[in-house]
Amino acid sequence: MQTLDIISVNIWQIIISLCNLVIIFLIMKKFLFKPVKDMIAKREAKVNEVLDEAKQERAEAEKTKTLWEEKMAASDEEADRIIKKAVAKAGKRSELIIGNANSKADEIVRQAKAEAELEHKAAEESIRHEIVTLSSALTGKLLEREINPDDHSELIDEFINEIGEIS
Amino acid sequence: MPEKTTAFKVRDILFLIMTVLPIVCGIVIRVLFVPSSDGIEISGAHIFFNMDFPVSPLIISEAQVNSWLVMISLLFLCLYLTNGIKENIHTKRQVIAEWIVETVEKLVKDNMGDYFTGFAPFVAAIMALSAFSSLMSLTGMFPPTSDLNIVAGWAFLVFILITYYKMKCGPLHYLKSFAEPVPFLAPLNIISEVATPISMAFRHYGNILSGSVISVLIAAALQGLTHLVLGWLPGWLGEFPFLRVGIPAFLSLYFDLFSGLLQAFIFAMLTMLYIGGAFSLEDYIARKQKKIKTKSTT
Numbered sequence: 001m002q003t004l005d006i007i008s009v010n011i012w013q014i015i016i017s018l019c020n021l022v023i024i025f026l027i028m029k030k031f032l033f034k035p036v037k038d039m040i041a042k043r044e045a046k047v048n049e050v051l052d053e054a055k056q057e058r059a060e061a062e063k064t065k066t067l068w069e070e071k072m073a074a075s076d077e078e079a080d081r082i083i084k085k086a087v088a089k090a091g092k093r094s095e096l097i098i099g100n101a102n103s104k105a106d107e108i109v110r111q112a113k114a115e116a117e118l119e120h121k122a123a124e125e126s127i128r129h130e131i132v133t134l135s136s137a138l139t140g141k142l143l144e145r146e147i148n149p150d151d152h153s154e155l156i157d158e159f160i161n162e163i164g165e166i167s
Numbered sequence: 168m169p170e171k172t173t174a175f176k177v178r179d180i181l182f183l184i185m186t187v188l189p190i191v192c193g194i195v196i197r198v199l200f201v202p203s204s205d206g207i208e209i210s211g212a213h214i215f216f217n218m219d220f221p222v223s224p225l226i227i228s229e230a231q232v233n234s235w236l237v238m239i240s241l242l243f244l245c246l247y248l249t250n251g252i253k254e255n256i257h258t259k260r261q262v263i264a265e266w267i268v269e270t271v272e273k274l275v276k277d278n279m280g281d282y283f284t285g286f287a288p289f290v291a292a293i294m295a296l297s298a299f300s301s302l303m304s305l306t307g308m309f310p311p312t313s314d315l316n317i318v319a320g321w322a323f324l325v326f327i328l329i330t331y332y333k334m335k336c337g338p339l340h341y342l343k344s345f346a347e348p349v350p351f352l353a354p355l356n357i358i359s360e361v362a363t364p365i366s367m368a369f370r371h372y373g374n375i376l377s378g379s380v381i382s383v384l385i386a387a388a389l390q391g392l393t394h395l396v397l398g399w400l401p402g403w404l405g406e407f408p409f410l411r412v413g414i415p416a417f418l419s420l421y422f423d424l425f426s427g428l429l430q431a432f433i434f435a436m437l438t439m440l441y442i443g444g445a446f447s448l449e450d451y452i453a454r455k456q457k458k459i460k461t462k463s464t465t
Contacts, residue, residue, distance in 0.1 A: 004211030004228055006376070010316050012225045017234065017320025024238050024296050029288035031245040035252050036268040043254040 132156045175251050182247035189236035193308045196232065201309075209380055212314050230314035237299045237311065267291065278436070279443035286442065293321065294435045301375050301427025305419065312430070313376040319368040325438050326364035332446035336454055367437055374430045378422030386415055 004010075135156060201213050216227035248264040256262060271294075272287045279286060297312060304310040311317045333341045345356040389410040397409055 002214045002217070004214060004226070004314070006209065006211050007315055008211055009319070010226055011223050012220060013228070013231065013314075013316035014320040014323060016231055017317040018324045019320075020234055020238060020317075021292060021296060021321050021324055024241060025289045025292040027238070027242050027245060028292045028295065031242065032249060032264065032291070033268055033288045035249040036264050039252045039254060040265070040268075046254050 128157075128160055131160060135159075171251075178250055179247065182243045182250060185243035186240050186247060189240045190303075190306060190308075193233055193236045193303070194306055197229075197308055201229065209383055212309055228314065229309045230311040230317050233303055233308055234296070234300055234311035234317055237296065237303065241295055241299060275439060278439040280448065282446070282448055283439075283443060286439070290435050290439060293438055294431050297321075297371065297431035297434050298428050301430060302423065304375075304379060304423045304427070310375055310379070310423075310427070312371060312427070313379055315368065315372045318372045318434075319364075321434070322364035322368035322371075325367065325441065328438075329363065329441050329445045332442055335446060336450045340450065340454070363441060367434065371430050371434050374426055378426050382415060382419060382422055385418055386411055389414060 132153060136152060200215065212228035212230040214226055214228050215232060216225075218225045248260050248267075250260075251258065252261055252264065256265075268287070268291075271291045272284065275283060275287045275290055300311040300317070302310075304313075330341075333344065345353045345360075347356070390408040393408045393410040397404070
């Protein structure tokens with residue numbers, strides 16, 4: 001088999017070698033650099049996405065935090081308001097109840113007083129009646145004749161009234 | 168860590184086999200077709216195929232075949248490195264792939280400027296092709312880089328790129344650059360322009376070739392030395408080159424491994440410097456603005 005000389009220049013060999021380098025450049029570009037760079041770009045995009053998401057979530061969290069804080073403050077106020085309202089209501093109610101009770105008690109007292117007065121009157125009446133009968137009996141005995149109490153009742157009443165006025 | 172699918176594993180194994188297979192093929196081809204040489208013989212690549220063609224005969228030599236094998240190997244190595252690449256790193260090879268890409272891009276950016284970021288794959292291609300071609304000599308194959316034609320092809324491509332980037336600022340600007348700093352130095356400038364690719368090609372080729380030449384010479388010398396020192400031993404013991412065991416491996420460490428990688432780096436570095444130096448962004452922008460101005464006035 002033949003061999004080339006140590007220093008031999010052959011134009012076709014040079015061109016083939018030149019094409020080889022171009023081909024290996026294309027191979028490197030397409031199969032090594034492109035996938036790796038694509039992947040790096042993707043990774044960058046992903047990282048950016050995650051960072052953006054985190055930022056967004058943080059902003060949202062801050063928003064909700066302020067919202068809750070506001071709500072908390074508002075709820076404190078509302079609680080105060082409700083308590084005050086309840087206290088006011090309870091006060092009003094208790095006043096009402098006390099007023100009612102007082103008026104009821106007054107009525108009861110008044111009724112009792114009226115009843116007592118009525119009873120007193122009835123008792124007076126009965127006492128007067130008894131006195132009339134007694135006095136009529138007494139006078140009847142004294143006059144030794146029967147006096148009709150109905151006939152003389154007017155007289156007796158007058159008498160008793162006079163006694164009452166004196167006493 | 169996500170589970171590796173069967174398809175991923177199958178592809179992995181396929182790519183790895185296809186990466187190694189070309190090298191094995193190369194060794195087989197060498198064993199089958201290239202006769203072993205005795206003694207000191209320094210020659211060029213073996214010719215597998217020779218055909219008459221215009222200008223000069225079309226020759227497919229060992230160097231060509233080996234560089235194609237390296238290319239196939241590199242293709243599948245790239246596929247293997249980027250196999251199953253994902254946003255979240257889950258394989259070691261992805262780290263390696265990213266490291267390669269980032270390192271080369273940084274190197275290109277540092278040496279050529281941001282305008283030439285697209286040159287990263289080209290520089291990586293030069294480095295990979297040159298380094299792997301030179302390292303082929305470790306397997307006993309003919310390293311394509313020790314054939315002048317191979318390296319001349321690369322250097323010629325670099326020369327085309329240099330000229331293209333010099334022309335980018337206008338043909339007149341390009342011609343004027345030869346008359347600097349003084350017009351009568353123009354012949355020297357032209358010579359230096361032509362010398363660039365030639366020096367690049369011969370530097371690379373010469374370093375790799377000299378490595379193999381020295382390896383052959385030292386192997387022969389060691390054989391002679393063994394014969395001189397241990398020749399009195401009886402029978403085959405006297406014939407056996409004891410000193411050739413082990414010692415050439417250390418020399419090969421320098422001449423094949425270190426020199427090969429260094430030359431790949433130097434070639435890539437020179438490519439970057441020459442192409443980067445051929446193009447001045449300020450001139451280019453100034454020319455563009457001038458063009459726009461003349462367009463707007465007419």
